[in-house]
Amino acid sequence: MKRRYLAIVFLIITLTIGKASSGTFQQANEAYKQKNYIQALNLYSQLINQGIDNPYLFYNIGNTFYKLNQPGKAICFYKKALRLLPRNKEIKQNLQFIQTSLGIKEQALPWWNKIILYPVLWLTINELSIILAILGGILAIWLIFYQITSFSSIQFKLIGIISLIIFIFTAIYWGIDAYNYWYINKGIIIKDNIIARSGPGEDYMDIVKLREGTQIIIRTKQEGWFQINISKGVEGWIPQDSCWKI
Amino acid sequence: MQIPSLKDFKIINQYQSSSFTFVNGILGNTIEITYTLLPASSGRFTIEPVVIRSAGQTVKSNPITITVLSSSLPSSPPKPTLTSPFNPPQSFPYYSPPYSPPITTPTKSYWAEQKLSLNSVYINQGVLLTLTFYHISDLYIEGSYKLPDLSGFQVVELPQGKTQKTEVINNEEYVVEEARVLLFPITAGEKYIPPTQIEIAGSPFSSVQAETIFTNPLKLTVQPLPEEGKPAQFSGAVGQFTMEVSSPPSVAKTGESFTIDAEIRGYGNLKGIKSPSVSGGEKFEVFQSTTEENYLPEADKIYSQKKFSYLFIPKSEGEISLPPIEFNYFDPEQKKYQILTSPTAKVRVLKGASISSPSQMSTSGNEVKILGKDILYINTTANIKDFIPFIYQKTEYELYWIILAMTNLFVFILNQIKKRYQQQQKNILQKKAYKKALKSLKQISKQKIQNAEELSKQFIQIIQQYLELKFNLATTCVGEDDLQELLSKNNISESLIRKTKEFWQKTEFLRYSNNTPQQIEKTKMIEEIKEIIKSLEKESNWK
Numbered sequence: 102m103k104r105r106y107l108a109i110v111f112l113i114i115t116l117t118i119g120k121a122s123s124g125t126f127q128q129a130n131e132a133y134k135q136k137n138y139i140q141a142l143n144l145y146s147q148l149i150n151q152g153i154d155n156p157y158l159f160y161n162i163g164n165t166f167y168k169l170n171q172p173g174k175a176i177c178f179y180k181k182a183l184r185l186l187p188r189n190k191e192i193k194q195n196l197q198f199i200q201t202s203l204g205i206k207e208q209a210l211p212w213w214n215k216i217i218l219y220p221v222l223w224l225t226i227n228e229l230s231i232i233l234a235i236l237g238g239i240l241a242i243w244l245i246f247y248q249i250t251s252f253s254s255i256q257f258k259l260i261g262i263i264s265l266i267i268f269i270f271t272a273i274y275w276g277i278d279a280y281n282y283w284y285i286n287k288g289i290i291i292k293d294n295i296i297a298r299s300g301p302g303e304d305y306m307d308i309v310k311l312r313e314g315t316q317i318i319i320r321t322k323q324e325g326w327f328q329i330n331i332s333k334g335v336e337g338w339i340p341q342d343s344c345w346k347i
Numbered sequence: 348m349q350i351p352s353l354k355d356f357k358i359i360n361q362y363q364s365s366s367f368t369f370v371n372g373i374l375g376n377t378i379e380i381t382y383t384l385l386p387a388s389s390g391r392f393t394i395e396p397v398v399i400r401s402a403g404q405t406v407k408s409n410p411i412t413i414t415v416l417s418s419s420l421p422s423s424p425p426k427p428t429l430t431s432p433f434n435p436p437q438s439f440p441y442y443s444p445p446y447s448p449p450i451t452t453p454t455k456s457y458w459a460e461q462k463l464s465l466n467s468v469y470i471n472q473g474v475l476l477t478l479t480f481y482h483i484s485d486l487y488i489e490g491s492y493k494l495p496d497l498s499g500f501q502v503v504e505l506p507q508g509k510t511q512k513t514e515v516i517n518n519e520e521y522v523v524e525e526a527r528v529l530l531f532p533i534t535a536g537e538k539y540i541p542p543t544q545i546e547i548a549g550s551p552f553s554s555v556q557a558e559t560i561f562t563n564p565l566k567l568t569v570q571p572l573p574e575e576g577k578p579a580q581f582s583g584a585v586g587q588f589t590m591e592v593s594s595p596p597s598v599a600k601t602g603e604s605f606t607i608d609a610e611i612r613g614y615g616n617l618k619g620i621k622s623p624s625v626s627g628g629e630k631f632e633v634f635q636s637t638t639e640e641n642y643l644p645e646a647d648k649i650y651s652q653k654k655f656s657y658l659f660i661p662k663s664e665g666e667i668s669l670p671p672i673e674f675n676y677f678d679p680e681q682k683k684y685q686i687l688t689s690p691t692a693k694v695r696v697l698k699g700a701s702i703s704s705p706s707q708m709s710t711s712g713n714e715v716k717i718l719g720k721d722i723l724y725i726n727t728t729a730n731i732k733d734f735i736p737f738i739y740q741k742t743e744y745e746l747y748w749i750i751l752a753m754t755n756l757f758v759f760i761l762n763q764i765k766k767r768y769q770q771q772q773k774n775i776l777q778k779k780a781y782k783k784a785l786k787s788l789k790q791i792s793k794q795k796i797q798n799a800e801e802l803s804k805q806f807i808q809i810i811q812q813y814l815e816l817k818f819n820l821a822t823t824c825v826g827e828d829d830l831q832e833l834l835s836k837n838n839i840s841e842s843l844i845r846k847t848k849e850f851w852q853k854t855e856f857l858r859y860s861n862n863t864p865q866q867i868e869k870t871k872m873i874e875e876i877k878e879i880i881k882s883l884e885k886e887s888n889w890k
Contacts, residue, residue: 122732130727154736157729164725185736195722204606204658206596230739234747241751248762294639 122148130161138168156185160192172199173291173313177345180289180316184282184347187225203314208332220274226282229275236268286319288329288344295344297337301326308337319346351395356384385499385534386415457482457555459490459545461562469570471585471616472679473503473529473649478543478562480524484513488555489548492526495541501531501616503649529649531616535571540564572677576684580624584676586615586651592672592689600699601661609672609689610654617651623674625657630667634658661696668693773819780816781884784809788873802869803858806876810851813880817887827851834883843882850879 129144145162148155163178179196186192200207215222220229243261246252293313298305301323309331311317317339318330326338386392392415397408457480464475480490494502510525532538542561549557572585593608609623617640627633634657641652661667672689738744787809791802811825818837825833830851834844854872 123730126729126731127727130725133725148731153731155729155731155734157726157734158731161725164722167722185734191723191726198720198722201604204604204656206605227735227738230737230744234744237748237751241755244755245758248758 122151122153126158133161133165133168136168138165141165142169154185156182156189156192159185160189160195163192163195167195167199171291172203173289173293174345175199176205176314176316177289177291177347180287180347185225187223200314203312205312205314207316218277220271221278221281224274224278226275226278229271229278233268233271233275236264236271239264240268287347288317288319288327289347290315290317290339290343291345292343295339297329297331297339299337301328301338305338309335311339316347317344319344349398349400350380351397353382353384353394355388355390355392356386358382358384386413389415391415456486457488457490457547457560459492459543459560459562461540461543461565463540463565463567465567467568467570468532469585469677469679470533470535470572471501471531471583473531473586473614473616474567475648476528476530476540476565478526478528478545480545481514481516481521482524484520484522486555490524490545490560491548493544493546494528495543497530497540499533499538501533501618503529503531503616505529505649530567532567532569535569538567538569540567573682578675578684578686580673581675581677581684582621584611584615584617584620584674585679586613586617586676587678587680588613588615588617588674588676588685588687590672590674590687590689595659595669595692595694598695598697599659599661600697601664602699604658604660605694607657607659607669607672608654609657609674610652611674611687612650612652614648614650615676616649617653620653622655623672625670625672627659627662627670630661630663631670632660632662633670634660661694661699664696664698666693667696776816776819780813781880783816784813784880785877787812788877792870792873799857800859802872803854806854806872807851809876810847810880813883817883827855837887839883839886843879843886847879847883850875 125144125147129141129148132138132141132144142162142165145158145165148158149162159178159182163175163182166172166175166178176196176199179192179199182192183189183196210218224232240261243257243264246257247261290311290313295311295313297308297311299308300306311331315331319327320330320336321328322341323338325341327341327344328336328338329344330336392413394411394413396410399406399408459478459480461476461478464477465472468474478492480492482488482490505527512523512525514521514523530540542564545560545562547555547558547560549555588611591610591612593606595607596605599605611617611620625633639654643650643652657672659669669689669692671691674687676685676687677683678685735741787805791805791809814820814825814833818833820833827848830848831844834847839847850872857872
């Protein structure tokens with residue numbers, strides 16, 4: 102009996118939080134519509150603080166930052182959204198619009214790299230997870246049939262081999278995607294004309310000047326400074342508050 | 348645009364700059380016209396509003412009221428106090444500049460003086476004005492200076508210019524306080540710099556009362572910039588500068604913009620300097636997007652930095668050279684105009700799809716006119732709680748894989764048990780085959796066989812039964828023809844196969860002989876078949 106009560110209470114809490122989240126999202130959208138961008142941003146931030154990872158929320162925050170004339174932060178949120186929805190045209194279009202207005206051109210991958218990494222660039226980690234699950238299911242059924250029956254036709258063996266190969270490749274791509282998401286710290290420069298220095302301090306030599314909206318890779322953190330990779334072989338240190346993690 | 352009459356002022360300098368900005372995705376154009384004015388006389392003047400008429404609308408700026416105070420020079424110079432040993436002489440203002448006070452023979456315990464770093468400069472060339480206040484250290488007094496009227500100059504106070512040190516003069520220790528300001532003359536001619544006022548606060552530790560003292564006045568000759576060799580684009584920069592221009596992208600697309608920054612750095616005044624003009628010609632449309640400037644006053648000079656950003660929009664395809672960016676300035680040390688030009692650069696322009704230039708924002712048929720571009724609107728329809736960002740973190744997903752693995756494991760174990768059971772059954776039957784064959788042969792030897800056909804039939808039956816059980820055959824139709832294949836498949840030696848086949852043929856022959864078999868012959872055949880089965884048993888088990 103106690104268990105049943107607990108389940109009902111849990112269900113009510115879940116539904117209440119869900120409904121409240123949707124309500125806040127609508128309120129934030131309404132504030133945006135009224136051009137009250139600060140209020141919209143505050144309401145969207147509440148949802149972020151609730152731990153909601155949603156590409157449409159990130160997209161709307163990106164728009165709000167752009168309207169507040171903070172294009173670097175807008176780019177950061179569009180990139181966050183694209184990680185979850187890499188084929189979304191709206192996000193891509195807005196990102197490209199801001200990058201063009203800032204004069205930022207991202208380094209394009211070599212064609213062979215694009216072909217190899219196509220599934221990672223085009224599919225979400227969720228889609229890869231679903232493909233992996235389907236292939237896993239096919240392989241499991243095949244194995245069961247293989248064990249309990251005496252099927253030995255070429256077609257039957259071919260199904261097993263092809264499924265296994267696709268499964269291995271999907272698993273590799275899934276691994277690359279997960280590694281990229283959880284272990285590669287990408288960041289966006291949120292202030293204009295940030296000087297990357299040779300060490301973590303103002304008295305180190307200037308290495309390169311970074312424009313707002315530039316994407317970098319964060320390697321380490323030390324005393325309020327990030328050690329970053331800018332492009333091939335170019336490294337430097339920037340103040341922690343000049344960059345937001347994607 | 349209608350500029351009001353400026354009859355009460357003399358226009359010293361005038362320049363115009365325009366800049367394009369993208370704010371919230373809207374391309375804006377700002378035109379800035381700067382006038383440097385010098386009042387012709389003292390009094391209260393009103394500059395009437397600027398009137399702009401555009402597209403049938405009239406816009407007015409606010410009027411400006413200025414009070415111009417009468418200058419005290421040269422007819423009424425400030426009355427110097429007697430406390431300063433450096434009171435201006437009566438021949439004022441015609442000192443021989445720079446004025447050098449006789450600091451080696453002070454007669455007072457505190458005094459002030461001022462001096463210039465140069466006697467003669469060009470318009471907009473910086474000159475350093477140093478104010479020095481001397482007082483005996485035991486007096487414990489403080490002085491604060493108030494700059495005089497420096498109309499005709501742009502004044503930049505140097506933050507690092509204030510210093511304090513001690514100096515021994517005539518065996519007396521003096522505190523020497525210095526303050527520096529940079530002056531940029533706006534007009535040419537002989538300039539008078541009035542005495543600077545120093546307010547001295549009295550000290551409770553000495554007999555000095557609060558009072559005001561003055562420094563000496565100064566004279567500066569400001570030369571006009573030479574007309575000879577003056578570039579048409581010259582906008583008034585005087586000093587020593589360098590220019591750095593960012594590289595363009597190697598590839599661009601028509602209608603898509605890229606930015607090039609031109610940064611001018613150096614010692615001199617860049618305030619109010621207009622951007623170097625860049626003409627895109629027929630190949631590019633060029634807009635000045637942003638301007639940033641920084642001034643870093645140092646101990647005795649000013650380091651200026653000004654960055655101009657240009658937005659280039661290619662209009663046609665091909666390998667196109669960028670128009671050069673030129674910046675002109677007057678170098679007072681070399682006494683000539685210098686021209687800085689950006690290096691030549693080429694851009695490969697490809698055909699682009701997007702439209703980003705206002706002049707290109709209409710379709711060829713003029714049916715649709717694009718007035719501006721903005722980001723796409725927010726998503727209001729998304730149900731944010733329904734989205735699962737990482738499906739693999741869900742319990743259901745993990746459970747799915749566990750079920751798959753468990754099912755497979757279960758089937759595998761079940762299959763292994765089944766296989767083991769089948770093997771056991773096979774082994775039992777194999778053992779049974781030999782025993783059954785021997786038993787059957789024993790029965791035949793005891794039986795009294797009437798005809799050869801019956802005996803042959805029983806012999807063949809024994810071999811067939813043995814082979815079926817031994818090699819786990821499902822059917823009971825092993826014939827002479829199947830013998831070779833069956834025994835070879837089970838790795839029986841060729842000699843034994845031949846022997847088995849010979850016995851089979853012999854038995855078949857016996858069937859059709861119509862003779863009553865003799866006891867001796869039967870026993871011999873039983874021994875022979877026994878031998879064959881024994882060999883088969885041995886070879887099959889061994890293999």
